Amino acid sequence: MKNIEPEIAISYSQDTQSHIEQVISFANFLREKGYACFMDMLLKQNETSIDFNEMMLKLIPVAKKVIIILTPNYKKKAENFEGGVGKEYRIINDEILRMDNKYLLVTFLPLSTTSISTLLPHGLEGREIIDLNEDQKNGFELLFSKLSDTPIYLFSPVNSKKIKTASKLVKPFELNPLNTKKEIFACIKKILSENKQLLMQYGPNSLIALSNPISTSSETWISIKANTIIPNNNYIISLLEDNMNILSQYECDIFYKFKIHANAFERNQIERQDSEAVPCFPLDFEKMIYKEAE
Template identity: 30%
Template sequence: MIDKRPKIFISYAWGNKEVKDRVKELAERLRHDGVDVVLDIWDLKEGQDKYAFMEQSVNDETIDRVLIICDKVYKNKADNREGGVGDETVIISPEVYKHNQQSKYIPVIFERDENGETYIPTYISSRMYIEFSSGNEDDYEQLLRMLYEKPLNKKPPLGEMPSWLLEDNSENIKMEGEVRKLKKANENGRGDFAKNNARKFTDIIINALNEQQNVETFKKADAIDKVNALKKIRDCVFEYIEELAANEELSAEFLIRLFERLYNETPKADGVTYSQSNVDCFAFFRWELFIGVTAILLNYESYSILYEILKNTYFLRANFYSGSEQRPSGYLEYNRYIDSIEENKSHFDKNYFSKIAFLLCGREKYPILTKDAMARADLVLYQLSTVFDIVSYRMYNFWFPYMYSYVKGDLLWKRLVSRRQCEKIMPLLGVDNIIKLKNLISQAKHNSGVRFSGAFNAAPNILDYIKEKDIGTLP
């Protein structure tokens, strides 16, 4: 239900049948849409004084708006004070000049001259008008929204002062600024912005993370509190990557460079700020980011990009104290047991199979990075590590899926019964035909050893979702 039906009077110049027909059509449509229209065609009866009718309609306090239909004839009569239009002008113009904030009198453009200029009477030429000369349906919607005071572009509610203004961290301000600039560039169709600013954004993220280590409260915090302190930076990175992915601007090169620099440059390997809680909180940050990026890529079906970052050889520092030596490594280096979190008792009210998994479940970022999406991404990273040849310096050569117990329902592998789905998923596994796809997936067998101590179920592999012989058997 609406609070009040708008009531309007339409003022136009007599003498042009085409204009009169258009005005009548407009009035009928407005009436149909609930607007009470006062119009001479309906409301001026034989024997009535037409000038009295016009004066009464213009001055009627129950009239919310007066639509002034602007064409060449109306402008000439208004400017020269001729006929009924001239009389209305004499009545209206003092109100317009006296109350410059009023919005009762609305010019509606029905005609333009040969140069595209509007025919608006001089006394109201400075007022915002509604375009009606093009016949565009959006113009009618704009008029209707104006009459009902339901604008398309609503002024957003006034928010609170950004918390980062109270922080002594200039990199946080730059970081959030880059996210805003990327979104604005995409709104304006500037697809080159992301490519030209990828390195700058990575620099800002690295600096923000390392600047955080100088904050006194951060220095004194344990690994879990430090993880929570880095959440704003994490959110900015995810927001930036989601924006790139949504606009098909995301590249494997950008992600590879980001992950490599995060590993090699955070925390700072200066031998001074080193602490185990720093090492562990940044290990969590990288692990969470790798899972989140995987979830984003799966969401947008950017399978070829995901394949590239999983098969890439990263050059990562061998230790976090000096950071000098680098060695070739696979993505498994972003997945590790984090002692100071898994063995922490002060932050958890009971035991969990994995405390880092439980911690990550409480750090959802809607709409994409839900608990389920991240759990599925974590499991897919494990499953793909069993079919890819990945450089590793570990005792076990696979990604341990700490979140596998949170996965609900089936994964994308069950759809591989369809040849169409096989073709869709091939880029994720780096193959180009179903035979190669089957050969690769044949390695993804169930491993009962991939489970938590005391857990009943092991992490499922690809062949737990589909049998090799069923792959590609349907259209």
């Protein structure tokens, strides 16, 4: 063993000669792909007069990865601690809780027609099994991902800035809801008036902001947008969408301009947008509301 540096060791049950041949082919396939894979049959070719079961028991703890080839017979031997499989399984059972990434459970049997419960020994329930029949269709992508500790999907790092959305204003409790177009437009007029006064008093072109660019007015404006203007806009949208039947097609078109502006205005509050991405407040919406509310 002094000259062996096992990257991968294979634990399996010698069920039939056909199965042994398949395991040999699998081990050779891994070696062809650049992985120093060892199994008992390889050791037997290179050594004589040694206990190969004992050698495998020494290889498993020092191997970087251990592939367990599951079959119903492997399960039986592992659970009853029979023969070489039973001895290997004692080590596996002890290590697997501490070294999750070291052990790979695979099967040559298609899981589409084989019950997992017939393959997994006690202690390994719930663990992932690589169906080599399925993985072969993808060039053994999952197998090599596990062997090389390389993720299949490279996820982005978590952005330090969380995207947030402004809270929506709760509609006022009203036993006598707005019924007529004039009442609805009069309500919207008051809201637009509030938004306009706040914009004039604290907005980027307000006297405070222009006279003292380093003042806290920008922070105040951000707070006002989030807590008052955006909820006001959302209330207007909700109110008109609940009463679309009162609007003519022309008025609908003007309302949609306001809605596009309001949604872009809110997105810009959450994450800064290019100025071209935020349409200006449509003055014809204000004219429409004020005219009907008079």
